[in-house]
Amino acid sequence: MTSPLAIDGGSPVIPERLPSIRDASGRSLGAEELEQLREVITSGSLSFLYGRKTAEFEAAFAALYGVESAVSVSSGTAALHTALLYLNPEPGDEVILSPITDMGTAIPVLSQLAVPVFADVDPRTQSLDPASVEERITERTRAIIVTHIYGNPADMDAIMAIAARYGLFVIEDCAQALLATDRGRLCGTMGDIGCFSFQQSKHMTTGDGGMVIAREDGRFGRALRQCADKGWPRDKGGRDHLFLAPNYHMTELQAAVGLAQLRKLPGMVERRIRSAERLTAALAGVDVEPIAIRAETQGTFFFYGFRLAPERLRVPVTQVMKALTAEGIDGFVGYPGPIPLYKYPVIREHKTFGTSGWPFTLAAARNWNYADEICPVAEKACRETVCMWWTEGFGDDHPGEIAAAIAKVVAAYGQQG
């Protein structure tokens, strides 16, 4: 006889709290970071202006990605904003993006008074469906932001082919996909520009932080670095401000931690992948569908996501999640939540600049009703997906424990349960 669910008073399958990206149990922060920080503190220079850690971190990141230059910034949102500032769209221009991503992907679009246009996702991978992207293109479309969601490479070849046909700029949002690859090509190097986040939960962390990489060709008349530095061409000497741009500098303290973390990154990513692969193997025969990873690509497991089949469950997905939590699983329903990005007030209710409703109300903007099911595949995915926090801190036994917890709950709530 199977034991009662923990939510009903039984013993949880996972005996101890799982390692977590929220604290030292699931983060590899230690002597190397402290040593880097000590150097910065004793130098007395906490700004890139006078210290060397920011430049060193950027050079190390550029070398890892095999690109000429990398610009460090204060967050992943700042990285994406820097990328859009580089493109410099006109107010009312459209930018296509996925509804399954963090709000940090849409905020830069809104900040530039460009209109976010949501394309639907592939039901198995939950990344942008190239056919839906193409359907959404109009004469106002300037760019596509491709989020490599859950750490899995999106279909960049198909998207780049569409972008080439319509002359669009492609921004890769790699906030969840550090070191993910598609036939050996790193995510962030396949589009026009790649953006990364080092926020607490990411594959490596500086608390908050980000990076932008690009092959700069001057086609938009702006230098990438100036887009995160008040439009200031510091390399020319003196003070000048060529265009409107924020100050998104990373501090030397963040860069110091970043340098130490970057050296550990391949090992940390490898451990995430290894435990995820163990879980996938252990879930064989359990009635869940792990998020698909496209053939010949290597995902790096920001979350481990799996899909439930509500038609084969006797209770709502939210109840399954409560029961999983009681068994010791660290997760939640749907990304960014049980609703897609466009259903949050900032977009759905146009909560932007004063009462203007810009950019949604600009004459050029199409009249989307974000209360509608604009992207039905994404809506369903948000309701049916369980996202579990993943970390390099998992040991050999954790994937088996997690699988056993999922199997117990799904069996109890399945139609045969």
Ligand SMILES: Cc1ncc(COP(=O)(O)O)c(C=O)c1O
């Ligand atoms: C896919 C995606 N895009 C953008 C962001 C924004 O990054 P940040 O939180 O560092 O601003 C995140 C972070 O949560 C993310 O997961």
